[in-house]
Amino acid sequence: MVVAQNIYDRPDFFAGYSRLGRSVAGLGGAPEWPLLRTMLPEVRGRRVVDLGCGFGWFCRWAAGAGAASVRGLDLSQNMLARARAETPDDGVISYAIADLETLELAAASADLVYSSLAFHYVADAARLYAVIREALAPNGMLVFSTEHPIFMAADNAGWRDDGTGGKTWPVDHYAVEGARVTDWLSVGVVKYHRTMATTLNTLIRCGFAITRVEEFSPTPEQIAANPSLAEEVHRPMFLLVAARRQA
Ligand SMILES: C[S@@+](CC[C@H](N)C(=O)[O-])C[C@H]1O[C@@H](n2cnc3c(N)ncnc32)[C@H](O)[C@@H]1O
Numbered sequence: 001m002v003v004a005q006n007i008y009d010r011p012d013f014f015a016g017y018s019r020l021g022r023s024v025a026g027l028g029g030a031p032e033w034p035l036l037r038t039m040l041p042e043v044r045g046r047r048v049v050d051l052g053c054g055f056g057w058f059c060r061w062a063a064g065a066g067a068a069s070v071r072g073l074d075l076s077q078n079m080l081a082r083a084r085a086e087t088p089d090d091g092v093i094s095y096a097i098a099d100l101e102t103l104e105l106a107a108a109s110a111d112l113v114y115s116s117l118a119f120h121y122v123a124d125a126a127r128l129y130a131v132i133r134e135a136l137a138p139n140g141m142l143v144f145s146t147e148h149p150i151f152m153a154a155d156n157a158g159w160r161d162d163g164t165g166g167k168t169w170p171v172d173h174y175a176v177e178g179a180r181v182t183d184w185l186s187v188g189v190v191k192y193h194r195t196m197a198t199t200l201n202t203l204i205r206c207g208f209a210i211t212r213v214e215e216f217s218p219t220p221e222q223i224a225a226n227p228s229l230a231e232e233v234h235r236p237m238f239l240l241v242a243a244r245r246q247a
Contacts, residue, residue, distance in 0.1 A: 002123035004099050005190045008054075008076035016185035018082075026057040031229055032145060032216040032238045036116070039212050039242040041141045043067045046111035049135070051100055051144075052118020056083030056093070062114070063092040071110075073098035074118075100128055105135035115144040117238070120152060120191045123179070125199070129206035136245040142208060143243075148215060148236040149174065152193050156182050159231070169235045199239070208243035215239060 007013050021029040044066035050058050053072030062070045072095045074080050080095050087093050100122045113132045122128055132142055151157060154172040157180070162168040180193050194202075200210060215236035218229040 002101060004075055004101050004121070006075050007121075007186060007189050008074075009078050010186055013186035013189070014076075014078045023055065026055070027061055030057075030116075031218055031222055031226070031232075032240065035214055035216055036143070036145055036240050039143050039214065039240060040114070041112060041143075043112060047071075047109065047137075048112045048114060049073065049105065049110045051098075051103070051113065051115040051132075052121070053083060053095065054079045054116075054118075056087050056095065058114060058116060059083070059093045059095075060087060062112075063090060067092060067112075070094070071096070073100075073103070075099050103128060103131050105131055107134050108137045108140075110135050111137050111140045113140070113142045113144075115142075115146075117145055117147065119144055119146040120193075123192050125192070125194060126202050126206060129203055129208065133207045133245055138245065138247060140245045141211075141242060142203075142245070143241070145216075145238050145240045146199075147191065148239040149193060149196050149199070150235050151237045152180055152182075152191055155180060158182075167231075171235075196239070199241070203241070203243050207246045209246050210241065210243045212242040213240070 008017060017023055027033045043062050045068050048062045048067045048070045050072045053059055053074050056072050059070045059072040070093045072083060080097060083095055101124060113136060119125060150171055153174040154170045159167040159169055175195060177194050177198060180191050182189050203210060216238040217236060218232050223230050
């Protein structure tokens with residue numbers, strides 16, 4: 001079993017992450033959120049689990065949308081400390097430390113399992129999907145975002161000068177799955193690359209019916225409001241998946 005890196009508890013990484021737009025503004029600073037939100041089932045009255053909940057932005061949104069309970073799980077003490085500090089004690093939201101590599105959840109204990117941008121840190125996705133499937137009640141949904149495999153295939157993925165005054169994003173050894181080490185906010189950040197086919201087929205094999213797949217690209221309105229998003233149309237950064245537990 002792979003030991004999780006817990007990069008969010010490294011001081012330099014945490015300081016940099018805390019300054020990102022999405023860390024300061026929450027869901028309103030996450031350009032993929034409007035699309036991801038449309039992939040969610042009704043949360044009113046439902047039991048929700050948020051895997052890799054970070055600062056708890058989605059937990060608070062789900063509670064505000066009427067969820068019966070929201071359980072936020074994360075590996076990082078730093079992330080959970082801020083989540084707790086910013087969450088009113090409403091009796092709906094609870095947080096706990098958990099490692100998605102070794103996660104255990106009670107059978108049929110959730111109606112919606114949600115995760116935003118945490119699964120690419122997990123080496124054993126098949127184990128995780130199987131645990132989630134057993135934790136979902138019949139017809140329960142898994143909705144998640146993850147870094148897109150085109151975005152993360154290359155080592156030290158990033159824009160390169162294309163030699164003609166433009167820039168390009170390499171997609172190297174796409175079919176070679178496994179660890180990718182990048183320097184983002186800190187040196188030596190480890191993520192796990194899986195092809196699109198592997199992600200979708202593993203979900204199917206683990207007992208999910210995939211109901212929707214999106215590759216986030218900003219809308220013209222989003223680009224007009226935030227021109228720095230324009231480069232996101234050249235390659236997909238995020239993969240968004242909604243899947244239903246098969247009977
Ligand atoms: C990019 S942040 C996303 C946070 C939050 N979901 C959001 O969208 O605002 C990724 C989160 O995943 C957590 N994480 C990374 N590896 C993890 C693991 N093995 N188990 C649990 N959480 C993990 C990190 O600590 C961090 O809070």
